[in-house]
Amino acid sequence: MWCCVLRDAWLMAGKDLRLEWRSRVAINQIAPLALLFLVLFAFGLDPDRGILVRATPGLYWVAVLFCGLLAIQRSFALESADGNRDALRMSGLDPAGIFLGKFAGIAAQLLVLEALLVAGVVILYSARLDGFGLLALTCVVATSAIAAAGTLYGVLAAGLRVRETLLPLLLLPVLAPVLLGSTRAFEAALGGTTTDGWPWVGLIAIFALVYLGVGIAAFGSLMEET
Amino acid sequence: MTTPTEHRAPVQDATAATDEPTATSGSRTTRVLGIILFPVLALWAYLAFVGSPADVNQGEVVRLLYVHVPIVVLAYTACFISAIASGVWLWKRTQWWDLVAASAAEIGTVMVAATLVVGSIYGRPTWGVYWTWDARLTATAMLMLLLLGYLAVRRIPASTEVRGRRSAIVALLFVPNIIVVNQSVTWWRSLHQDPTLFRLNLSPEIEGLMFFTLVYSFAAGLLFFAWLLVHRFRVAYLQDQVDALGLDLALEERREEGWDDGWTTGGAPS
Secondary structure (H helix, E strand, O other): OHHHHHHHHHHHHHHHHHHHHHHOHHHHHHHHHHHHHHHHHHHHOOOOOHHHHHHHHHHHHHHHHHHHHHHHHHHHHHHHHHHHHHHHHHOOOOHHHHHHHHHHHHHHHHHHHHHHHHHHHHHHOOOOOOOHHHHHHHHHHHHHHHHHHHHHHHHHHOOOOOHHHHHHHHHHHHHHHHHHHHHHHHHHHHHOOHHHOHHHHHHHHHHHHHHHHHHHHHHHHHHHOO | OOOHHHHHHHHHHHHHHHHOOOOOOOOHHHHHHHHHHHHHHHHHHHHHHHHOOOEOOOEHHHHHHHHHHHHHHHHHHHHHHHHHHHHHHHHHOOHHHHHHHHHHHHHHHHHHHHHHHHHHHHHHHHHOOOOOOOHHHHHHHHHHHHHHHHHHHHHOOOOHHHHHHHHHHHHHOHHHHHHHHHHHHHHOOOOOOOOOOOOOOOOOOOOHHHHHHHHHHHHHHHHHHHHHHHHHHHHHHHHHHHHHHHHHHHHHHHHHHHHHOOHHHHOOOO
């Protein structure tokens, strides 16, 4: 059964990423927006870099969260047009597979975005990349948590008239612990005390697993509704 | 084919049901409970504000502890009940569990808001500030936002089945958040004080009348919560009944219009 789920997930993720690659919305709009966030933070805080250097981890993850919201909304806007939702339900794909596919598609886009943002903070905020392993693992685990919770709430809000306003209200409180954990892990990595960062990665991993578990179990029933 | 009288029948029954005295949120049990609550809460107020001694360090301000801590415990209890009821709803799919989850979440929202307000008032004399970006405070504020999200989801117009499914899944995510709120004092070095009562070595930090007052305030608070929950549940139930009744009446009116417009020529009985 699990091989079918994974095959469906693979199909779904492939479809989403192909769509993104051809429409180039993520590259042409969301990625520039992420860099714009970095510039706006610099305007808003201190062009002298004093505060920026200290606040880099937090600003980085806030930017990721905001861009993640857009990526999630985009991912479900694709499904709500032209009755795609019904088509998806009739397709015979396993709901858990659809969830995992959507999750993987969003996560892949977010990881690319994060790599770009890392380059951004290195150049614009003069961050130094110590503890690279911790940084990379934090990115992977936190992205999983964001994408899993985002996929779960994305399908819940998709198809509602209030989806643009409801999704951030639902998603951001749930992701607050992830923001906290990933910020602290980044602080530890950038501050050169990587041993302080690992427990935080563990905490985010627990959240990611909870969201993934709830998503796999509940996605089918959330997709049924109209 | 069904006749119009068969369509009307359930509406008339429902209208008759609302005329009966059962269409209130009170019953003999809750009235007795409510009357018992008067002396119970009066004793709590006496113990908390007059009877118990002032603290060595905090002075008179410690009295807020007997308000703050029970409210927090009630807020946790409400969120847990809501999450558990939502889980059971996903399994059983009966209206009862859905309404219990909704009622508990609504009371939980009020309690979390009260926690934040009383906590701020308590924080001013003890820490010198109303609000600080402390782990537990921030996590509690996030729980509040999560609950507001839940209430927003419930208010989206949908059938009871769809509403129940959406809100149940939002409510299930209360649990990890409550654990974070509860453990935040231990996980992060924070301004908020460590647990006073529930320690692993089972030796509470306070004793005597202060200890009794705190434990008593939990008991009184839980009783009050039970009373609130029963009433809120019944109001929610009646609200659903009214919604269903409104739908039936609207359908009925449409049908009447149809018949008035000469629909009867099609052979339908008038």
